Amino acid sequence: MSEPFEPKIVAFVCTYCTYAGADLAGTSRLKYAPNVRIVRLPCTGRISPMFILKALQKGADSVLVSGCHPGDCHFTSGNYHARRRWTVFRALLSFTGIPEERIRFSWISAAEGAKFAELINEITDDTRKLGPFTQYQELQKVIETQSSY
Amino acid sequence: MALFAPVPETLSTQGFRMAKIGVFVCHCGENIASKVDTGNLVKALSDHPGVEICNEYKYFCSDPGQETVKRAIRENNLTGVVVAACSPRMHETTFRKACAEAGLNPYMLELANIREQCSWVHSDKDQATEKAIEITRSLVEKVKRNNELKPISVPVTRRALVIGGGIAGIQAALDIAGAGREVILVEREPSIGGHMSQLSETFPTLDCSQCILTPRMVEAIQHPNITVLTYSEVEEVDGYIGNFKVKVRKKARYVDMSKCTGCGDCIQKCPVKKIPSEFECGLGNRTAIYTPFAQAVPNVPVIDKNRCTYFKNGKCKICQKTCQIENCIDFEMQDTFEEFEIGAIVVATGFQIQDTSVYGEYGYGKYKDVITGLHFERLASASGPTAGKILRPSDGKEPETVVFIQCAGSRDPSKGVKYCSKICCMYTAKHAMLFAHKHHDGNSKIFYMDIRAAGKGYDEFTRRAIEEDEAEYLRGRVSKVFEENGKLIVRGVDTLLGKPVEVAADMVVLATAIVPQPDAKEFAKKIGIGYDEYGFYNEAHLKLRPVETATAGIYLCGACQSPKDIPDSVAQASATAAKVLGLFSREQLEREPVVAAVGEATCAGCWGCVSACPYNAIEQKEIRDRNGNLVKEVASVNPGLCQGCGTCVTFCRSNSIDLAGFTEKQIFAEVMAL
Numbered sequence: 001m002s003e004p005f006e007p008k009i010v011a012f013v014c015t016y017c018t019y020a021g022a023d024l025a026g027t028s029r030l031k032y033a034p035n036v037r038i039v040r041l042p043c044t045g046r047i048s049p050m051f052i053l054k055a056l057q058k059g060a061d062s063v064l065v066s067g068c069h070p071g072d073c074h075f076t077s078g079n080y081h082a083r084r085r086w087t088v089f090r091a092l093l094s095f096t097g098i099p100e101e102r103i104r105f106s107w108i109s110a111a112e113g114a115k116f117a118e119l120i121n122e123i124t125d126d127t128r129k130l131g132p133f134t135q136y137q138e139l140q141k142v143i144e145t146q147s148s149y
Numbered sequence: 150m151a152l153f154a155p156v157p158e159t160l161s162t163q164g165f166r167m168a169k170i171g172v173f174v175c176h177c178g179e180n181i182a183s184k185v186d187t188g189n190l191v192k193a194l195s196d197h198p199g200v201e202i203c204n205e206y207k208y209f210c211s212d213p214g215q216e217t218v219k220r221a222i223r224e225n226n227l228t229g230v231v232v233a234a235c236s237p238r239m240h241e242t243t244f245r246k247a248c249a250e251a252g253l254n255p256y257m258l259e260l261a262n263i264r265e266q267c268s269w270v271h272s273d274k275d276q277a278t279e280k281a282i283e284i285t286r287s288l289v290e291k292v293k294r295n296n297e298l299k300p301i302s303v304p305v306t307r308r309a310l311v312i313g314g315g316i317a318g319i320q321a322a323l324d325i326a327g328a329g330r331e332v333i334l335v336e337r338e339p340s341i342g343g344h345m346s347q348l349s350e351t352f353p354t355l356d357c358s359q360c361i362l363t364p365r366m367v368e369a370i371q372h373p374n375i376t377v378l379t380y381s382e383v384e385e386v387d388g389y390i391g392n393f394k395v396k397v398r399k400k401a402r403y404v405d406m407s408k409c410t411g412c413g414d415c416i417q418k419c420p421v422k423k424i425p426s427e428f429e430c431g432l433g434n435r436t437a438i439y440t441p442f443a444q445a446v447p448n449v450p451v452i453d454k455n456r457c458t459y460f461k462n463g464k465c466k467i468c469q470k471t472c473q474i475e476n477c478i479d480f481e482m483q484d485t486f487e488e489f490e491i492g493a494i495v496v497a498t499g500f501q502i503q504d505t506s507v508y509g510e511y512g513y514g515k516y517k518d519v520i521t522g523l524h525f526e527r528l529a530s531a532s533g534p535t536a537g538k539i540l541r542p543s544d545g546k547e548p549e550t551v552v553f554i555q556c557a558g559s560r561d562p563s564k565g566v567k568y569c570s571k572i573c574c575m576y577t578a579k580h581a582m583l584f585a586h587k588h589h590d591g592n593s594k595i596f597y598m599d600i601r602a603a604g605k606g607y608d609e610f611t612r613r614a615i616e617e618d619e620a621e622y623l624r625g626r627v628s629k630v631f632e633e634n635g636k637l638i639v640r641g642v643d644t645l646l647g648k649p650v651e652v653a654a655d656m657v658v659l660a661t662a663i664v665p666q667p668d669a670k671e672f673a674k675k676i677g678i679g680y681d682e683y684g685f686y687n688e689a690h691l692k693l694r695p696v697e698t699a700t701a702g703i704y705l706c707g708a709c710q711s712p713k714d715i716p717d718s719v720a721q722a723s724a725t726a727a728k729v730l731g732l733f734s735r736e737q738l739e740r741e742p743v744v745a746a747v748g749e750a751t752c753a754g755c756w757g758c759v760s761a762c763p764y765n766a767i768e769q770k771e772i773r774d775r776n777g778n779l780v781k782e783v784a785s786v787n788p789g790l791c792q793g794c795g796t797c798v799t800f801c802r803s804n805s806i807d808l809a810g811f812t813e814k815q816i817f818a819e820v821m822a823l
Binding site for chain 1: 236237238262264265266267269270271272273276277279280283284287677679699743761763764792793794795796798799800808810811813816817819820821823
């Protein structure tokens with residue numbers, strides 16, 4: 001490869017805390033790595049593990065899931081459901097063939113623009129070290145070539 | 150280099166050949182255009198399948214900008230719009246309105262956030278442009294799958310519930326009732342009035358607290374639109390904005406409210422006389438049948454079941470024999486429950502003072518003459534146990550020197566609370582003034598950290614305490630209070646002189662911290678509002694929505710939200726009334742249609758969603774055939790209760806629930822286009 005590896009990161013965030021935190025990073029003009037793409041959802045409770053798998057399959061090298069801090073969820077308890085779901089999902093990761101460090105889970109409030117910027121930089125650097133995540137994409141290619149539809 | 154692969158042709162066109170999407174790229178002056186090559190963005194999106202028209206403009210949020218969008222919708226019969234501009238938190242409403250005005254369903258719009266989350270945070274123009282293209286493209290894919298949604302209309306019950314009958318609750322109730330709406334005012338104590346009824350005189354005007362409060366209490370109970378329920382507690386709150394169902398427990402008073410004349414004969418004759426009065430903070434006594442204070446509203450006594458001789462031994466009933474009204478005192482009375490339909494709830498549950506016995510070094514609880522500020526209020530009150538004379542609780546003598554210790558709990562992360570209790574600087578200055586006015590030869594010395602006297606007339610007030618009433622302020626903390634030769638020795642430090650000091654005092658008054666009610670957190674959970682690390686209730690936005698909670702239809706006022714003085718509590722109470730009346734000005738309420746819906750064909754009735762829903766919005770629904778036989782039971786979402794978090798969607802094992810506005814189809818399309 002002639003060009004240096006630029007990781008692709010997909011972030012699934014809730015609209016009330018982390019999305020607002022990312023907006024705050026913007027209004028504060030904090031600079032961070034441009035490798036992240038944000039998918040806005042009402043609440044982390046809405047985030048299905050299937051979204052994460054789909055993102056990895058479609059070319060993401062890392063996935064971030066981020067919502068309101070425990071106790072601060074706009075919807076009272078959606079983030080607790082997300083946390084429980086993550087605990088179970090993490091236990092299944094080795095089975096799915098995804099290294100755990102490809103997925104990050106964090107709490108970022110609407111006031112933590114700086115934390116958002118730092119986290120994105122950190123994930124970008126870490127992912128750059130990990131290298132591209134190709135296993136799933138290759139698998140996808142195999143499926144696509146073999147299936148008739 | 151492309152970070153993300155372009156969308157395969159098959160995906161974006163399959164089933165969406167009719168999509169006619171308009172993409173509008175905003176420059177936001179230079180804010181976006183300086184970091185994103187908008188020309189490239191327009192070019193990339195113009196070629197994207199399904200995009201009918203793609204324009205750029207300096208300010209799409211301006212009137213001519215919006216006109217451009219509207220004209221494009223009309224002329225091209227657009228089926229969806231993506232505005233690549235600022236955050237949807239900024240201008241989503243603006244463009245939804247524009248869409249609606251042009252005849253397009255307002256929910257067929259998405260905002261691609263290429264300002265806050267792109268141009269403002271990245272410095273490399275190529276990378277930012279590429280990111281902007283991908284963000285916009287993925288939202289084009291989403292908007293193709295958007296459904297036309299209609300705002301949900303719910304009826305509004307124009308009756309308010311006010312929880313807490315202190316000054317904040319009374320003010321909110323009076324304001325709402327004054328505008329012609331019904332109010333249910335619930336207070337758990339036997340009388341309304343709250344902490345304000347315990348106070349002597351109030352800063353910064355030194356008018357007597359009861360003299361200004363009791364007319365308000367009487368006005369509240371006599372108001373035709375207000376139902377005052379004292380000695381009652383809110384048991385259950387169900388429902389949602391405009392449509393709450395509230396169950397109130399009316400505790401057994403053992404005195405018939407409708408018959409009692411308030412003559413007080415029963416109180417006079419009650420043989421159990423030595424019960425420390427809660428209202429007097431233990432400085433005075435009350436009987437087993439009692440009203441908390443002389444001006445209680447309603448002036449109807451209650452029987453303290455745990456102290457009453459009859460309830461303990463089965464004998465006595467002297468009060469009943471004394472009472473001249475037949476069947477007024479009824480020992481068989483039970484708690485009763487009443488349900489109310491409520492449109493809006495005002496929470497005004499107030500505060501308590503911190504238990505100062507955690508400060509062993511101050512000797513509270515060990516020395517009778519170490520008291521709290523609230524004790525001092527009762528001593529200084531004309532209706533108090535000493536009839537307004539400031540006397541030592543230990544021997545009833547007039548104190549010569551009184552030491553006040555400020556921040557006895559506040560601003561102390563180690564033992565007390567981190568925050569400033571806000572009112573103590575002012576009431577301590579007031580105490581020193583009252584002491585000087587009542588006892589001309591007395592000395593008052595005040596240990597303080599800072600004097601925080603921000604407020605109308607407040608700084609002048611503390612200056613008056615120092616300059617006219619000779620209160621001596623010592624800047625520093627107290628390390629120990631101990632007894633020596635009948636005096637309380639207060640040992641501390643004067644940090645301005647840099648010297649240790651010892652003061653021989655006759656009485657020590659602690660400015661204790663204001664903390665939430667002991668059951669504040671449980672109550673918050675019961676009614677479904679948030680609270681902070683201490684248990685003070687959370688407002689929706691500290692600056693811009695200070696009296697609303699995150700739960701629509703529930704409002705906050707008074708010290709349950711944070712420590713507050715009377716002027717602030719009253720102002721906040723009136724603000725909640727304005728919010729409630731704004732809500733009540735409409736018969737129907739429109740809300741965002743972002744709610745979940747169940748596919749009944751596939752729902753297996755596992756009720757996983759029921760357990761996941763934070764709002765109890767999912768019910769069980771029976772499906773019957775035309776003969777009335779039960780076919781199956783499925784989940785059913787009440788769109789009035791659903792707040793649209795989507796937790797149930799992810800929980801659903803059979804993929805039967807979806808969330809309008811954030812459907813599985815929409816999100817997968819968005820992810821796949823990234």
